[in-house]
Amino acid sequence: MPESPLHTAGLNALPQQSRSRQIMDALVTWIDERGLKPGDRLPPERDLTAALKVGRSSLREAVSQLSALGVLEARIGSGTYLKRRVTPGTHYMPLTVTADGLAEALLMTLEVRRGIEIEASIAAARRRTADDIVRMEVALNEMESAHKTEGGSGKADFAYHMTIYDAAHNPLFRQLLEQMRDIVERFWEQPFDRPDFAARSFPFHRTLFNAIRDGDAEAAAAETRKILDVVEEDIRNMRP
Known part of the structure:
Protein backbone atom coordinates (compact mmCIF):
# COMPACT_ATOMS: atom_id res chain seq x y z
CA MET A 1 0.00 0.00 0.00
CA PRO A 2 1.30 3.50 -0.75
CA GLU A 3 2.36 5.52 2.26
CA SER A 4 -0.34 7.98 3.30
CA PRO A 5 0.92 11.57 3.10
CA LEU A 6 1.36 13.63 6.23
CA HIS A 7 -1.64 15.95 6.47
CA THR A 8 -1.12 19.71 6.37
CA ALA A 9 -3.61 20.48 9.15
CA GLY A 10 -2.22 23.22 11.35
CA LEU A 11 -0.50 25.14 8.57
CA ASN A 12 -2.20 28.46 7.84
CA ALA A 13 -2.06 30.75 4.85
CA LEU A 14 0.61 33.43 5.11
CA PRO A 15 0.08 37.14 4.39
CA GLN A 16 0.81 38.09 0.76
CA GLN A 17 4.07 39.84 1.67
CA SER A 18 5.50 36.82 3.49
CA ARG A 19 8.43 35.13 1.87
CA SER A 20 11.45 33.02 2.72
CA ARG A 21 11.97 33.82 6.41
CA GLN A 22 8.28 33.71 7.25
CA ILE A 23 7.96 30.40 5.43
CA MET A 24 10.89 29.07 7.45
CA ASP A 25 9.26 30.24 10.67
CA ALA A 26 5.92 28.72 9.71
CA LEU A 27 7.45 25.36 8.75
CA VAL A 28 9.58 25.13 11.88
CA THR A 29 6.66 26.03 14.15
CA TRP A 30 4.51 23.42 12.42
CA ILE A 31 7.26 20.78 12.66
CA ASP A 32 7.62 21.50 16.38
CA GLU A 33 3.89 21.48 17.08
CA ARG A 34 3.37 18.25 15.15
CA GLY A 35 6.21 16.59 17.02
CA LEU A 36 8.04 15.43 13.90
CA LYS A 37 11.18 13.41 14.50
CA PRO A 38 14.38 13.14 12.45
CA GLY A 39 13.65 10.92 9.46
CA ASP A 40 10.00 11.99 9.14
CA ARG A 41 8.94 13.19 5.71
CA LEU A 42 7.28 16.55 5.18
CA PRO A 43 4.16 16.87 3.02
CA PRO A 44 4.72 17.19 -0.75
CA GLU A 45 5.69 20.58 -2.13
CA ARG A 46 2.28 21.08 -3.77
CA ASP A 47 0.53 20.55 -0.43
CA LEU A 48 2.83 22.96 1.40
CA THR A 49 2.46 25.72 -1.20
CA ALA A 50 -1.32 25.28 -1.14
CA ALA A 51 -1.51 25.35 2.66
CA LEU A 52 0.77 28.38 3.00
CA LYS A 53 -0.52 30.07 -0.16
CA VAL A 54 2.99 30.85 -1.39
CA GLY A 55 4.78 30.22 -4.66
CA ARG A 56 7.00 27.22 -5.31
CA SER A 57 10.10 29.37 -5.71
CA SER A 58 9.58 30.96 -2.28
CA LEU A 59 8.99 27.59 -0.67
CA ARG A 60 12.03 26.08 -2.34
CA GLU A 61 14.18 28.98 -1.16
CA ALA A 62 13.03 28.44 2.43
CA VAL A 63 13.60 24.68 2.20
CA SER A 64 17.03 25.34 0.73
CA GLN A 65 17.95 27.60 3.65
CA LEU A 66 16.71 25.07 6.20
CA SER A 67 18.70 22.40 4.39
CA ALA A 68 21.82 24.57 4.56
CA LEU A 69 21.29 24.84 8.32
CA GLY A 70 21.13 21.06 8.56
CA VAL A 71 17.45 21.02 9.52
CA LEU A 72 15.95 19.51 6.38
CA GLU A 73 17.19 17.14 3.69
CA ALA A 74 15.72 17.22 0.20
CA ARG A 75 16.03 13.84 -1.52
CA ILE A 76 15.54 13.80 -5.27
CA GLY A 77 12.57 11.69 -6.22
CA SER A 78 11.68 10.99 -2.59
CA GLY A 79 10.74 14.20 -0.84
CA THR A 80 11.91 16.47 1.98
CA TYR A 81 12.81 14.94 5.32
CA LEU A 82 13.47 16.32 8.77
CA LYS A 83 17.15 15.82 9.47
CA ARG A 84 17.43 17.33 12.93
CA ARG A 85 14.91 18.17 15.64
CA VAL A 86 14.18 21.87 15.68
CA THR A 87 12.10 24.45 17.54
CA PRO A 88 11.08 28.02 16.63
CA GLY A 89 13.89 29.37 18.81
CA THR A 90 16.69 27.28 17.35
CA HIS A 91 16.39 26.89 13.60
CA TYR A 92 18.70 29.75 12.66
CA MET A 93 21.70 28.23 14.40
CA PRO A 94 21.30 24.54 15.30
CA LEU A 95 24.61 23.41 16.78
CA THR A 96 26.06 19.99 16.12
CA VAL A 97 29.30 18.19 16.84
CA THR A 98 31.19 15.74 14.69
CA ALA A 99 33.43 13.39 16.64
CA ASP A 100 34.95 9.93 16.53
CA GLY A 101 32.46 8.14 18.73
Missing part, protein backbone atom coordinates in the same frame (compact mmCIF):
# COMPACT_ATOMS: atom_id res chain seq x y z
CA LEU A 102 30.01 8.97 21.47
CA ALA A 103 32.59 9.46 24.22
CA GLU A 104 34.50 12.12 22.29
CA ALA A 105 31.27 13.91 21.36
CA LEU A 106 30.17 13.93 25.00
CA LEU A 107 33.53 15.23 26.20
CA MET A 108 33.50 18.02 23.62
CA THR A 109 29.98 18.99 24.62
CA LEU A 110 30.89 18.81 28.30
CA GLU A 111 33.57 21.47 27.85
CA VAL A 112 30.88 23.85 26.66
CA ARG A 113 28.41 22.73 29.34
CA ARG A 114 30.95 23.57 32.05
CA GLY A 115 31.20 27.18 31.04
CA ILE A 116 27.48 27.68 30.55
CA GLU A 117 26.16 25.75 33.54
CA ILE A 118 28.60 27.09 36.10
CA GLU A 119 27.83 30.66 35.07
CA ALA A 120 24.10 29.92 35.00
CA SER A 121 24.21 28.52 38.55
CA ILE A 122 26.08 31.63 39.75
CA ALA A 123 23.54 33.91 38.07
CA ALA A 124 20.66 31.85 39.49
CA ALA A 125 22.04 32.16 43.03
CA ARG A 126 22.19 35.92 42.63
CA ARG A 127 18.87 36.52 40.87
CA ARG A 128 16.49 33.73 41.87
CA THR A 129 13.05 34.78 42.98
CA ALA A 130 10.67 33.07 45.39
CA ASP A 131 8.76 31.65 42.40
CA ASP A 132 12.00 30.35 40.89
CA ILE A 133 12.80 28.53 44.13
CA VAL A 134 9.37 26.88 44.14
CA ARG A 135 9.73 25.73 40.54
CA MET A 136 13.25 24.44 41.14
CA GLU A 137 12.20 22.47 44.20
CA VAL A 138 9.21 20.93 42.44
CA ALA A 139 11.46 19.85 39.56
CA LEU A 140 14.08 18.53 41.98
CA ASN A 141 11.49 16.51 43.91
CA GLU A 142 10.24 15.00 40.65
CA MET A 143 13.80 14.17 39.65
CA GLU A 144 14.50 12.50 42.98
CA SER A 145 11.26 10.52 42.76
CA ALA A 146 12.13 9.33 39.25
CA HIS A 147 15.61 8.36 40.41
CA LYS A 148 14.25 6.27 43.28
CA THR A 149 11.59 4.49 41.24
CA GLU A 150 13.35 4.09 37.91
CA GLY A 151 17.02 4.03 38.88
CA GLY A 152 17.62 7.04 36.68
CA SER A 153 16.04 10.42 36.14
CA GLY A 154 16.43 11.25 32.43
CA LYS A 155 13.92 13.89 31.39
CA ALA A 156 13.25 14.89 34.99
CA ASP A 157 16.95 15.65 35.45
CA PHE A 158 16.95 17.75 32.29
CA ALA A 159 13.82 19.60 33.45
CA TYR A 160 15.49 20.41 36.78
CA HIS A 161 18.50 21.94 35.05
CA MET A 162 16.13 24.01 32.91
CA THR A 163 14.68 25.61 36.04
CA ILE A 164 18.19 26.73 37.00
CA TYR A 165 18.68 28.33 33.58
CA ASP A 166 15.36 30.12 33.96
CA ALA A 167 16.27 31.29 37.49
CA ALA A 168 19.37 32.98 36.02
CA HIS A 169 17.02 35.45 34.31
CA ASN A 170 19.25 35.68 31.27
CA PRO A 171 17.44 34.25 28.22
CA LEU A 172 20.73 33.59 26.45
CA PHE A 173 21.47 30.65 28.78
CA ARG A 174 18.34 28.77 27.73
CA GLN A 175 18.75 29.79 24.09
CA LEU A 176 22.28 28.39 24.01
CA LEU A 177 21.16 25.13 25.56
CA GLU A 178 18.25 24.92 23.13
CA GLN A 179 20.71 25.31 20.26
CA MET A 180 22.61 22.29 21.58
CA ARG A 181 19.58 20.29 22.70
CA ASP A 182 20.20 17.33 20.38
CA ILE A 183 23.76 16.79 21.60
CA VAL A 184 23.17 17.77 25.23
CA GLU A 185 20.26 15.36 25.64
CA ARG A 186 22.65 12.46 25.06
CA PHE A 187 23.76 12.93 28.67
CA TRP A 188 20.26 12.03 29.84
CA GLU A 189 19.68 9.10 27.49
CA GLN A 190 21.79 6.50 29.32
CA PRO A 191 24.92 6.80 27.15
CA PHE A 192 26.89 3.58 26.70
CA ASP A 193 23.61 1.78 27.63
CA ARG A 194 24.47 2.33 31.27
CA PRO A 195 21.53 3.32 33.53
CA ASP A 196 24.08 4.12 36.25
CA PHE A 197 25.75 6.80 34.14
CA ALA A 198 26.44 9.86 36.34
CA ALA A 199 24.35 8.35 39.16
CA ARG A 200 27.04 9.40 41.64
CA SER A 201 26.21 13.03 40.87
CA PHE A 202 22.65 12.60 42.16
CA PRO A 203 23.20 13.96 45.73
CA PHE A 204 24.86 17.12 44.40
CA HIS A 205 21.65 18.22 42.71
CA ARG A 206 20.08 18.78 46.12
CA THR A 207 23.11 20.64 47.46
CA LEU A 208 23.12 22.75 44.30
CA PHE A 209 19.50 23.67 44.93
CA ASN A 210 20.32 24.56 48.52
CA ALA A 211 23.14 26.85 47.40
CA ILE A 212 20.96 28.66 44.87
CA ARG A 213 18.09 28.95 47.34
CA ASP A 214 20.47 30.45 49.91
CA GLY A 215 21.93 32.89 47.40
CA ASP A 216 25.43 31.40 47.75
CA ALA A 217 26.94 31.86 44.28
CA GLU A 218 30.31 30.38 45.20
CA ALA A 219 28.73 27.22 46.59
CA ALA A 220 26.42 26.95 43.57
CA ALA A 221 29.42 27.01 41.24
CA ALA A 222 31.23 24.40 43.37
CA GLU A 223 28.25 22.02 43.40
CA THR A 224 27.81 22.37 39.65
CA ARG A 225 31.49 21.49 39.17
CA LYS A 226 30.99 18.37 41.29
CA ILE A 227 28.14 17.22 39.06
CA LEU A 228 30.09 17.82 35.88
CA ASP A 229 33.24 16.20 37.29
CA VAL A 230 31.29 12.99 37.94
CA VAL A 231 29.87 13.12 34.42
CA GLU A 232 33.35 13.48 32.94
CA GLU A 233 34.74 10.63 35.04
CA ASP A 234 31.93 8.33 33.93
CA ILE A 235 32.42 9.22 30.26
CA ARG A 236 36.10 8.31 30.51
CA ASN A 237 35.51 5.16 32.55
CA MET A 238 32.51 3.80 30.64
CA ARG A 239 33.58 4.43 27.09
CA PRO A 240 34.36 1.28 25.08
Whole structure:
Protein backbone atom coordinates (compact mmCIF):
# COMPACT_ATOMS: atom_id res chain seq x y z
CA MET A 1 0.00 0.00 0.00
CA PRO A 2 1.30 3.50 -0.75
CA GLU A 3 2.36 5.52 2.26
CA SER A 4 -0.34 7.98 3.30
CA PRO A 5 0.92 11.57 3.10
CA LEU A 6 1.36 13.63 6.23
CA HIS A 7 -1.64 15.95 6.47
CA THR A 8 -1.12 19.71 6.37
CA ALA A 9 -3.61 20.48 9.15
CA GLY A 10 -2.22 23.22 11.35
CA LEU A 11 -0.50 25.14 8.57
CA ASN A 12 -2.20 28.46 7.84
CA ALA A 13 -2.06 30.75 4.85
CA LEU A 14 0.61 33.43 5.11
CA PRO A 15 0.08 37.14 4.39
CA GLN A 16 0.81 38.09 0.76
CA GLN A 17 4.07 39.84 1.67
CA SER A 18 5.50 36.82 3.49
CA ARG A 19 8.43 35.13 1.87
CA SER A 20 11.45 33.02 2.72
CA ARG A 21 11.97 33.82 6.41
CA GLN A 22 8.28 33.71 7.25
CA ILE A 23 7.96 30.40 5.43
CA MET A 24 10.89 29.07 7.45
CA ASP A 25 9.26 30.24 10.67
CA ALA A 26 5.92 28.72 9.71
CA LEU A 27 7.45 25.36 8.75
CA VAL A 28 9.58 25.13 11.88
CA THR A 29 6.66 26.03 14.15
CA TRP A 30 4.51 23.42 12.42
CA ILE A 31 7.26 20.78 12.66
CA ASP A 32 7.62 21.50 16.38
CA GLU A 33 3.89 21.48 17.08
CA ARG A 34 3.37 18.25 15.15
CA GLY A 35 6.21 16.59 17.02
CA LEU A 36 8.04 15.43 13.90
CA LYS A 37 11.18 13.41 14.50
CA PRO A 38 14.38 13.14 12.45
CA GLY A 39 13.65 10.92 9.46
CA ASP A 40 10.00 11.99 9.14
CA ARG A 41 8.94 13.19 5.71
CA LEU A 42 7.28 16.55 5.18
CA PRO A 43 4.16 16.87 3.02
CA PRO A 44 4.72 17.19 -0.75
CA GLU A 45 5.69 20.58 -2.13
CA ARG A 46 2.28 21.08 -3.77
CA ASP A 47 0.53 20.55 -0.43
CA LEU A 48 2.83 22.96 1.40
CA THR A 49 2.46 25.72 -1.20
CA ALA A 50 -1.32 25.28 -1.14
CA ALA A 51 -1.51 25.35 2.66
CA LEU A 52 0.77 28.38 3.00
CA LYS A 53 -0.52 30.07 -0.16
CA VAL A 54 2.99 30.85 -1.39
CA GLY A 55 4.78 30.22 -4.66
CA ARG A 56 7.00 27.22 -5.31
CA SER A 57 10.10 29.37 -5.71
CA SER A 58 9.58 30.96 -2.28
CA LEU A 59 8.99 27.59 -0.67
CA ARG A 60 12.03 26.08 -2.34
CA GLU A 61 14.18 28.98 -1.16
CA ALA A 62 13.03 28.44 2.43
CA VAL A 63 13.60 24.68 2.20
CA SER A 64 17.03 25.34 0.73
CA GLN A 65 17.95 27.60 3.65
CA LEU A 66 16.71 25.07 6.20
CA SER A 67 18.70 22.40 4.39
CA ALA A 68 21.82 24.57 4.56
CA LEU A 69 21.29 24.84 8.32
CA GLY A 70 21.13 21.06 8.56
CA VAL A 71 17.45 21.02 9.52
CA LEU A 72 15.95 19.51 6.38
CA GLU A 73 17.19 17.14 3.69
CA ALA A 74 15.72 17.22 0.20
CA ARG A 75 16.03 13.84 -1.52
CA ILE A 76 15.54 13.80 -5.27
CA GLY A 77 12.57 11.69 -6.22
CA SER A 78 11.68 10.99 -2.59
CA GLY A 79 10.74 14.20 -0.84
CA THR A 80 11.91 16.47 1.98
CA TYR A 81 12.81 14.94 5.32
CA LEU A 82 13.47 16.32 8.77
CA LYS A 83 17.15 15.82 9.47
CA ARG A 84 17.43 17.33 12.93
CA ARG A 85 14.91 18.17 15.64
CA VAL A 86 14.18 21.87 15.68
CA THR A 87 12.10 24.45 17.54
CA PRO A 88 11.08 28.02 16.63
CA GLY A 89 13.89 29.37 18.81
CA THR A 90 16.69 27.28 17.35
CA HIS A 91 16.39 26.89 13.60
CA TYR A 92 18.70 29.75 12.66
CA MET A 93 21.70 28.23 14.40
CA PRO A 94 21.30 24.54 15.30
CA LEU A 95 24.61 23.41 16.78
CA THR A 96 26.06 19.99 16.12
CA VAL A 97 29.30 18.19 16.84
CA THR A 98 31.19 15.74 14.69
CA ALA A 99 33.43 13.39 16.64
CA ASP A 100 34.95 9.93 16.53
CA GLY A 101 32.46 8.14 18.73
CA LEU A 102 30.01 8.97 21.47
CA ALA A 103 32.59 9.46 24.22
CA GLU A 104 34.50 12.12 22.29
CA ALA A 105 31.27 13.91 21.36
CA LEU A 106 30.17 13.93 25.00
CA LEU A 107 33.53 15.23 26.20
CA MET A 108 33.50 18.02 23.62
CA THR A 109 29.98 18.99 24.62
CA LEU A 110 30.89 18.81 28.30
CA GLU A 111 33.57 21.47 27.85
CA VAL A 112 30.88 23.85 26.66
CA ARG A 113 28.41 22.73 29.34
CA ARG A 114 30.95 23.57 32.05
CA GLY A 115 31.20 27.18 31.04
CA ILE A 116 27.48 27.68 30.55
CA GLU A 117 26.16 25.75 33.54
CA ILE A 118 28.60 27.09 36.10
CA GLU A 119 27.83 30.66 35.07
CA ALA A 120 24.10 29.92 35.00
CA SER A 121 24.21 28.52 38.55
CA ILE A 122 26.08 31.63 39.75
CA ALA A 123 23.54 33.91 38.07
CA ALA A 124 20.66 31.85 39.49
CA ALA A 125 22.04 32.16 43.03
CA ARG A 126 22.19 35.92 42.63
CA ARG A 127 18.87 36.52 40.87
CA ARG A 128 16.49 33.73 41.87
CA THR A 129 13.05 34.78 42.98
CA ALA A 130 10.67 33.07 45.39
CA ASP A 131 8.76 31.65 42.40
CA ASP A 132 12.00 30.35 40.89
CA ILE A 133 12.80 28.53 44.13
CA VAL A 134 9.37 26.88 44.14
CA ARG A 135 9.73 25.73 40.54
CA MET A 136 13.25 24.44 41.14
CA GLU A 137 12.20 22.47 44.20
CA VAL A 138 9.21 20.93 42.44
CA ALA A 139 11.46 19.85 39.56
CA LEU A 140 14.08 18.53 41.98
CA ASN A 141 11.49 16.51 43.91
CA GLU A 142 10.24 15.00 40.65
CA MET A 143 13.80 14.17 39.65
CA GLU A 144 14.50 12.50 42.98
CA SER A 145 11.26 10.52 42.76
CA ALA A 146 12.13 9.33 39.25
CA HIS A 147 15.61 8.36 40.41
CA LYS A 148 14.25 6.27 43.28
CA THR A 149 11.59 4.49 41.24
CA GLU A 150 13.35 4.09 37.91
CA GLY A 151 17.02 4.03 38.88
CA GLY A 152 17.62 7.04 36.68
CA SER A 153 16.04 10.42 36.14
CA GLY A 154 16.43 11.25 32.43
CA LYS A 155 13.92 13.89 31.39
CA ALA A 156 13.25 14.89 34.99
CA ASP A 157 16.95 15.65 35.45
CA PHE A 158 16.95 17.75 32.29
CA ALA A 159 13.82 19.60 33.45
CA TYR A 160 15.49 20.41 36.78
CA HIS A 161 18.50 21.94 35.05
CA MET A 162 16.13 24.01 32.91
CA THR A 163 14.68 25.61 36.04
CA ILE A 164 18.19 26.73 37.00
CA TYR A 165 18.68 28.33 33.58
CA ASP A 166 15.36 30.12 33.96
CA ALA A 167 16.27 31.29 37.49
CA ALA A 168 19.37 32.98 36.02
CA HIS A 169 17.02 35.45 34.31
CA ASN A 170 19.25 35.68 31.27
CA PRO A 171 17.44 34.25 28.22
CA LEU A 172 20.73 33.59 26.45
CA PHE A 173 21.47 30.65 28.78
CA ARG A 174 18.34 28.77 27.73
CA GLN A 175 18.75 29.79 24.09
CA LEU A 176 22.28 28.39 24.01
CA LEU A 177 21.16 25.13 25.56
CA GLU A 178 18.25 24.92 23.13
CA GLN A 179 20.71 25.31 20.26
CA MET A 180 22.61 22.29 21.58
CA ARG A 181 19.58 20.29 22.70
CA ASP A 182 20.20 17.33 20.38
CA ILE A 183 23.76 16.79 21.60
CA VAL A 184 23.17 17.77 25.23
CA GLU A 185 20.26 15.36 25.64
CA ARG A 186 22.65 12.46 25.06
CA PHE A 187 23.76 12.93 28.67
CA TRP A 188 20.26 12.03 29.84
CA GLU A 189 19.68 9.10 27.49
CA GLN A 190 21.79 6.50 29.32
CA PRO A 191 24.92 6.80 27.15
CA PHE A 192 26.89 3.58 26.70
CA ASP A 193 23.61 1.78 27.63
CA ARG A 194 24.47 2.33 31.27
CA PRO A 195 21.53 3.32 33.53
CA ASP A 196 24.08 4.12 36.25
CA PHE A 197 25.75 6.80 34.14
CA ALA A 198 26.44 9.86 36.34
CA ALA A 199 24.35 8.35 39.16
CA ARG A 200 27.04 9.40 41.64
CA SER A 201 26.21 13.03 40.87
CA PHE A 202 22.65 12.60 42.16
CA PRO A 203 23.20 13.96 45.73
CA PHE A 204 24.86 17.12 44.40
CA HIS A 205 21.65 18.22 42.71
CA ARG A 206 20.08 18.78 46.12
CA THR A 207 23.11 20.64 47.46
CA LEU A 208 23.12 22.75 44.30
CA PHE A 209 19.50 23.67 44.93
CA ASN A 210 20.32 24.56 48.52
CA ALA A 211 23.14 26.85 47.40
CA ILE A 212 20.96 28.66 44.87
CA ARG A 213 18.09 28.95 47.34
CA ASP A 214 20.47 30.45 49.91
CA GLY A 215 21.93 32.89 47.40
CA ASP A 216 25.43 31.40 47.75
CA ALA A 217 26.94 31.86 44.28
CA GLU A 218 30.31 30.38 45.20
CA ALA A 219 28.73 27.22 46.59
CA ALA A 220 26.42 26.95 43.57
CA ALA A 221 29.42 27.01 41.24
CA ALA A 222 31.23 24.40 43.37
CA GLU A 223 28.25 22.02 43.40
CA THR A 224 27.81 22.37 39.65
CA ARG A 225 31.49 21.49 39.17
CA LYS A 226 30.99 18.37 41.29
CA ILE A 227 28.14 17.22 39.06
CA LEU A 228 30.09 17.82 35.88
CA ASP A 229 33.24 16.20 37.29
CA VAL A 230 31.29 12.99 37.94
CA VAL A 231 29.87 13.12 34.42
CA GLU A 232 33.35 13.48 32.94
CA GLU A 233 34.74 10.63 35.04
CA ASP A 234 31.93 8.33 33.93
CA ILE A 235 32.42 9.22 30.26
CA ARG A 236 36.10 8.31 30.51
CA ASN A 237 35.51 5.16 32.55
CA MET A 238 32.51 3.80 30.64
CA ARG A 239 33.58 4.43 27.09
CA PRO A 240 34.36 1.28 25.08
